[in-house]
Amino acid sequence: TSNAPVAAEQRETWTSSTGFILAAIGSAVGLGNIWRFPGVAYESGGGAFLIPYLVALLTAGIPILFLDYSIGHRYRAAAPLAYRRMAKPTETLGWFQIMLSFVIAVYYAAVIAWAASYFIFAFNLRWGQDTLGFFVGEYLKVGDPEISTTVVPAVAVPLVLVWVAVLVVIALGVTAGVQKVNVIFIPLLGVAFLGLVIRALTLPGAMDGLNAFFTPDWGALADLNVWIAAYSQIFFSLSIAFGIMVTYASYQRRKANMTSSGLVVAFANSSFEILAGIGVFATLGFMANQQSVQVSELEGLTGPILSFVTFPAVINEMPGGAIFGVVFFGSLILAGFTSIISILLGVAASVQEKFGLSRRGSAILVSGICAVLSVLLFSTTSGLLALDTVDQWANNVGIVLSAIVMTVLVVWVFRKSETLRRHLNAVSTFQVGRIWIALIGVVAPAFLVIMLGQKLVSLVN
Ligand code: PHE
Numbered sequence: 001t002s003n004a005p006v007a008a009e010q011r012e013t014w015t016s017s018t019g020f021i022l023a024a025i026g027s028a029v030g031l032g033n034i035w036r037f038p039g040v041a042y043e044s045g046g047g048a049f050l051i052p053y054l055v056a057l058l059t060a061g062i063p064i065l066f067l068d069y070s071i072g073h074r075y076r077a078a079a080p081l082a083y084r085r086m087a088k089p090t091e092t093l094g095w096f097q098i099m100l101s102f103v104i105a106v107y108y109a110a111v112i113a114w115a116a117s118y119f120i121f122a123f124n125l126r127w128g129q130d131t132l133g134f135f136v137g138e139y140l141k142v143g144d145p146e147i148s149t150t151v152v153p154a155v156a157v158p159l160v161l162v163w164v165a166v167l168v169v170i171a172l173g174v175t176a177g178v179q180k181v182n183v184i185f186i187p188l189l190g191v192a193f194l195g196l197v198i199r200a201l202t203l204p205g206a207m208d209g210l211n212a213f214f215t216p217d218w219g220a221l222a223d224l225n226v227w228i229a230a231y232s233q234i235f236f237s238l239s240i241a242f243g244i245m246v247t248y249a250s251y252q253r254r255k256a257n258m259t260s261s262g263l264v265v266a267f268a269n270s271s272f273e274i275l276a277g278i279g280v281f282a283t284l285g286f287m288a289n290q291q292s293v294q295v296s297e298l299e300g301l302t303g304p305i306l307s308f309v310t311f312p313a314v315i316n317e318m319p320g321g322a323i324f325g326v327v328f329f330g331s332l333i334l335a336g337f338t339s340i341i342s343i344l345l346g347v348a349a350s351v352q353e354k355f356g357l358s359r360r361g362s363a364i365l366v367s368g369i370c371a372v373l374s375v376l377l378f379s380t381t382s383g384l385l386a387l388d389t390v391d392q393w394a395n396n397v398g399i400v401l402s403a404i405v406m407t408v409l410v411v412w413v414f415r416k417s418e419t420l421r422r423h424l425n426a427v428s429t430f431q432v433g434r435i436w437i438a439l440i441g442v443v444a445p446a447f448l449v450i451m452l453g454q455k456l457v458s459l460v461n
Contacts, residue, residue: 011076012174013253019179020252021261026182026338027244028269029189031111032237034335037273038213038280039302044229045220046213052221052230060444061234062266064403066432067410067440068240069258070420072249073427078349079243082250087414093405097243098350100398104242105343105370107387109166110378112340113158114139114308115332122315122325131312132300155379162340163371169341170348170363174251178345182338189334192327197275199324200282209285212295213277225458228451232396238269239342241403247346259428280306287314304387307332344370396455404448411441 014020041049075082080094117139121127127134136142141152169177200206220226235241249258281295287310288295300310311328315321344367352362377386411417417437425431 011251013251014179015175017252017256017261019175019183020248020256021264022186023179023182023338023342024245024248024261024265025268026186027239027248027342028237028265028339029186029272029335030237030239030339031108031332031336032233032339033269033273034276034280034332035111035303035307037233037237038277039306040229040233041277042213042281042301044223044226045217046215048216048218048220049226049230052227053233056227056230056234057266057270059439059447060231060403061238061240062262063436063439063444064235064240064407065238065245065262065266066259066424066436067407067420068243068245069249069262070424071410072246073252073256073258074420074423076250078247078250078346078353080350081353082246086416087409090409090414093402093409094243094246094350096405097241097402098347100394100402101242101244101343102347102370103390103394103398105340105347106373107378107390108336108340108343109159109162109370109374110155110387111304112162112333112336113155113379114304115329115336116158116162117154118308118312119326119329119333121312122322122329125312125316125322125325127312127316129316131316132305132309134312135305135308151375151379156375159374159379160371162337163367163374165337166341166344166370167363167367170344170367171360173359174345178341181341185334185338189331189338192331192334193272193275193279196324196327196331197279197282200279200286203282203286203289203318205285205287205289206282207285208288209281209283209295210278212285212288213281224451224454227447228396228400228455231448231451232399235399235403236395237273238266239339241399241406242343242346243350244342244346247349248342250349255427257428257430259424259430259432263430283311283314287317290317303391392459397452397459400448400452400455404445404452407440407445411437417441 014023041053044052071082071086072079075085077085078094079097080091083094084091118127137144139154169181171177172180239245252258252261284295284298284301288298291298298310300306312325315325315328318324344363347370348359348362348366351357351366352359355362357365410420417440421432421434421436
């Protein structure tokens with residue numbers, strides 16, 4: 001019956017490598033690239049941050065991306081079941097990763113919902129001159145005693161719509177749902193974002209912004225927190241060690257060039273990320289120019305404030321700002337949506353395989369729970385505060401822990417790395433040497449353990 005767990009042979013697949021690559025890029029390129037990366041890079045040494053960033057990409061990012069792909073593609077299931085097939089006790093790790101993804105989805109949806117609201121506000125610059133007051137006070141209603149514990153309808157409505165859209169795509173499945181959305185959204189996002197960056201670069205002051213962004217603070221390289229920021233950014237941005245790429249790879253056909261696809265995805269993701277940094281800082285350079293201050297004197301350059309307070313303020317000053325605003329928030333929606341559907345597919349497929357539910361049943365169950373949690377946590381006035389804390393723990397601690405446990409279990413405890421390496425090489429044109437095992441078995445976990453220790457000390461203090 002349709003309720004039986006899907007046998008490996010009948011598993012849905014991406015219809016082409018392009019389908020898989022676009023979906024994987026869709027998962028990778030998200031809010032992390034547009035609003036997380038520029039701020040993190042700026043705070044962590046500017047141009048000098050590119051060094052830890054590249055080191056993290058090469059020593060952990062690409063190697064763990066290959067690891068995710070190899071497990072999903074070989075064991076052909078979402079994370080928990082794929083791990084279980086690899087070595088029974090590792091199923092728990094799969095559930096830990098799925099739980100992290102779940103937590104991220106709950107707040108990620110809130111940011112997409114804010115972007116959806118701002119997409120509409122942008123048409124007539126509804127936010128007015130006091131963009132901070134508008135975002136925090138009027139839109140999120142922070143500090144409003146009347147509704148400090150109830151749901152804010154202006155946030156809850158778009159949030160519910162986001163979850164309904166996610167549900168529909170997941171229920172349609174891998175080919176008709178996820179792949180189709182990505183095949184349309186990702187090229188559209190590429191064009192829209194390129195347009196934004198070109199526009200930003202032609203604004204007066206753009207070059208000052210780029211100077212502020214790229215001027216290296218070499219001293220930052222001595223700070224371990226800068227390194228952990230680079231690794232966390234790479235993990236979050238590539239969607240790795242969350243069980244999500246395991247799931248995506250499990251839907252790839254048996255004969256598929258996995259490692260070459262991985263290189264394309266990693267390259268596209270980092271290019272997009274650096275482009276986003278350029279676009280965002282060119283825009284900030286314009287803002288500094290308008291206010292006759294230095295870029296370094298500007299405030300509100302990170303997190304939600306950057307996109308929802310600082311950007312609206314810049315858009316107010318820009319000739320043709322409304323168009324820029326519509327395209328900017330539209331891009332956030334496209335980027336965010338193609339990422340959140342990857343998370344939900346990972347969670348829903350795991351639940352489906354574990355409990356033998358139908359695809360629709362698990363999609364409804366999981367999206368429903370997420371929707372309720374999102375609305376309760378993030379459309380009430382405490383949402384803004386909760387977001388930062390959740391981001392800290394899930395992304396700087398949770399995901400690093402997940403990567404450490406995953407690499408140690410695969411390489412040392414269950415000794416599967418050689419099997420996985422041969423698996424990758426049997427299907428791919430780009431051959432993975434033994435250095436891969438050294439990276440995932442020694443270099444990455446050693447770095448990560450040191451960084452996690454340091455991070456925990458700094459979080460507890
Ligand atoms: N990679 C996405 C981004 O950069 C976020 C994400 C994390 C997606 C984990 C899937 C899994 O925004």
